[in-house]
Amino acid sequence: xxxxxxxxxxxxxxxxxxxxxxxxxxxxxxxxxxxxxxxxxxxxxxxxxxxxxxxxxxxxxxxxxxxxxxxxxxxxxxxxxxxxxxxxxxxxxxxxxxxxxxxxxxxxxxxxxxxxxxxxxxxxxxxxxxxxxxxxxxxxxxxxxxxxxxxxxxxxxxxxxxx
Numbered sequence: 001x002x003x004x005x006x007x008x009x010x011x012x013x014x015x016x017x018x019x020x021x022x023x024x025x026x027x028x029x030x031x032x033x034x035x036x037x038x039x040x041x042x043x044x045x046x047x048x049x050x051x052x053x054x055x056x057x058x059x060x061x062x063x064x065x066x067x068x069x070x071x072x073x074x075x076x077x078x079x080x081x082x083x084x085x086x087x088x089x090x091x092x093x094x095x096x097x098x099x100x101x102x103x104x105x106x107x108x109x110x111x112x113x114x115x116x117x118x119x120x121x122x123x124x125x126x127x128x129x130x131x132x133x134x135x136x137x138x139x140x141x142x143x144x145x146x147x148x149x150x151x152x153x154x155x156x157x158x159x160x161x162x163x
Contacts, residue, residue: 018150050080050090058091062108069111072098075120 061067061083071080079091079101093101105112115123 048088050088053089053091055091055093057089061089062104065108067105067108067110070102070105070113072102072112072114073120073123074098074114075117075124078123 058079058081061081066083066085067081068084069082072078073080077093077095077098079093081089081091083089102112102114
């Protein structure tokens with residue numbers, strides 16, 4: 001059987017499906033990036049990001065008088081420090097050191113607070129939300145659906161032409 005030279009509808013469908021899949025692959029990261037960069041909805045409180053530090057850094061800041069206030073979370077043994085320059089740091093202290101650290105801070109005239117049990121529980125169970133992974137998974141799902149649909153359409157066209 002001789003086939004005419006030229007483009008068949010099957011090859012055009014395959015080309016269209018391939019172009020559509022490529023477009024989806026290009027658009028998906030752009031949508032995810034735009035969602036990451038979008039400003040959050042107006043919230044009454046802003047989230048403070050703490051930089052982790054070592055015990056040597058903590059002791060140096062304490063000796064230099066750089067610490068403005070301190071907040072203890074006994075449940076996860078963390079000490080949130082607000083420095084006089086506006087930075088926020090997090091120091092994870094060893095077990096049973098909270099009373100000693102609190103007395104050192106109070107001797108320097110630093111405001112010391114201890115989180116209540118409910119607040120400490122909230123911080124202990126707080127987990128970061130990874131929306132980026134959701135967008136990637138959604139993009140992959142869209143690409144898979146497009147590829148499967150194009151394969152089914154091409155297969156249907158081939159079967160119709162064969163009959």
